[in-house]
Amino acid sequence: MSELPLEMPTLPPSHGQVVLRPFTEADVPMLLDLSTDPYVPLIGTLPAHTDVPGAVAYIERQRAKVRNGAGYSFCAALASTGEAVGGAGLWLQQLEHGRATAGYAIAPAYRGRGLATDALRALTTFAWTVPGLHRVELYVEPWNVASCGVAGAAGFELEGLLRSHQEIGGSRVDMRLYAAVAPGDRPDLTPRRTPRGARR
Numbered sequence: 001m002s003e004l005p006l007e008m009p010t011l012p013p014s015h016g017q018v019v020l021r022p023f024t025e026a027d028v029p030m031l032l033d034l035s036t037d038p039y040v041p042l043i044g045t046l047p048a049h050t051d052v053p054g055a056v057a058y059i060e061r062q063r064a065k066v067r068n069g070a071g072y073s074f075c076a077a078l079a080s081t082g083e084a085v086g087g088a089g090l091w092l093q094q095l096e097h098g099r100a101t102a103g104y105a106i107a108p109a110y111r112g113r114g115l116a117t118d119a120l121r122a123l124t125t126f127a128w129t130v131p132g133l134h135r136v137e138l139y140v141e142p143w144n145v146a147s148c149g150v151a152g153a154a155g156f157e158l159e160g161l162l163r164s165h166q167e168i169g170g171s172r173v174d175m176r177l178y179a180a181v182a183p184g185d186r187p188d189l190t191p192r193r194t195p196r197g198a199r200r
């Protein structure tokens with residue numbers, strides 16, 4: 001966990017078409033649309049086919065996550081108009097080990113225009129400003145080609161397949177692990193020779 005409370009950045013992270021800002025009640029219509037996606041309610045706390053009070057309660061939960069140090073939950077919005085298009089989160093439960101996980105979703109009406117990629121790029125650039133953070137991980141189900149595409153397009157590398165990693169929608173599922181590491185954090189892979197006679 002991080003130091004409490006977290007504060008949303010004064011300069012909203014942005015990349016390309018997308019700016020990441022706090023959720024407001026004006027984002028409720030986008031959340032109603034997002035909640036019609038069959039997968040989104042399985043991987044977060046937005047209820048399926050939610051109503052206005054359900055969306056407002058979701059927004060309050062996102063604010064609480066910042067206050068209680070769980071992480072940064074951003075609304076992804078169009079930089080040109082401020083119109084909400086989805087969400088992107090940076091979760092800090094493993095911050096003491098220098099790691100975070102990220103998640104993102106774009107409302108159905110806005111998909112297929114590179115918005116998730118821009119949101120993830122903005123989120124990742126912001127992540128490197130979080131003290132002590134060196135690595136951002138994404139867990140993506142292998143069937144989710146759109147999300148795999150987002151991960152690759154945003155510069156994350158596929159590191160492997162985590163078999164039977166967690167339960168989603170009542171079933172154990174495999175997860176692809178993608179990760180990005182902080183600029184300058186690449187390990188030194190230069191081979192080192194063990195001096196003759198030294199113990200290994």
Ligand SMILES: CC(C)(COP(=O)(O)OP(=O)(O)OC[C@H]1O[C@@H](n2cnc3c(N)ncnc32)[C@H](O)[C@@H]1OP(=O)(O)O)[C@@H](O)C(=O)NCCC(=O)NCCS
Nearest residue numbers: 104105106111112113114115116117145146147149150153
């Ligand atoms: C996954 C999701 C965020 C993608 O959002 P998006 O804004 O449509 O994604 P982008 O437009 O940035 O697409 C990024 C890449 O993925 C590819 N892609 C997007 N949708 C795709 C699809 N349905 N099938 C195949 N490839 C797809 C794009 O071609 C693009 O690749 P490119 O840069 O080489 O052209 C969106 O579908 C979503 O919210 N899904 C439900 C929630 C979810 O799965 N979140 C991720 C959990 S790990």
